[in-house]
């Protein structure tokens with residue numbers, strides 16, 4: 044099993060690159076953002092709980108998010124590894140992920156962060172907002188709030204994984220293909 048966390052600010056390309064990594068290394072891709080959006084569009088109980096947070100660009104409470112993630116892993120166990128996209132995003136999530144994975148004899152092998160500056164991200168997100176129905180990409184205040192959430196709650200995870208020797212920063216600027224190549228080269232050096 045090779046389990047990766049892909050990490051980065053909103054718009055850094057986590058989802059796009061997770062899809063390439065998933066194909067190349069036969070991983071099971073879990074995007075908490077996609078799971079929330081699916082639940083919202085299906086109007087499930089979970090979706091109703093999560094909607095107001097996504098609409099504002101706030102993080103969904105840990106208890107809800109952690110349970111959803113654990114259920115997704117437990118319902119997809121016969122896989123070669125997982126790629127966690129958008130999870131963990133808080134220290135409590137990272138700690139509970141460790142406890143949970145070790146309870147099923149798994150661990151995170153690598154955390155890979157895509158590094159892109161905020162000005163470039165704003166341009167990307169506003170562009171994405173024009174072609175998708177993601178309302179959190181269509182409003183500068185919501186985008187800035189998501190950066191704040193990242194800076195206040197998520198960025199501390201760099202230190203959490205770095206202390207374990209599992210943190211890898213990859214330049215997230217350039218063409219999609221260039222970035223994919225950088226990620227593949229990195230993963231090759233780790234497996």
Ligand code: ADP
Pocket residue numbers: 052053054075076077079096097100101102103104108128129130131132133136179189
């Ligand atoms: P982006 O990284 O561009 O913000 P995502 O699809 O990863 O896009 O996340 C969209 C939204 O889903 C977040 O702003 C947040 O409201 C919610 N969300 C996703 N993952 C988590 C998480 N691990 N913890 C709390 N909320 C989350």
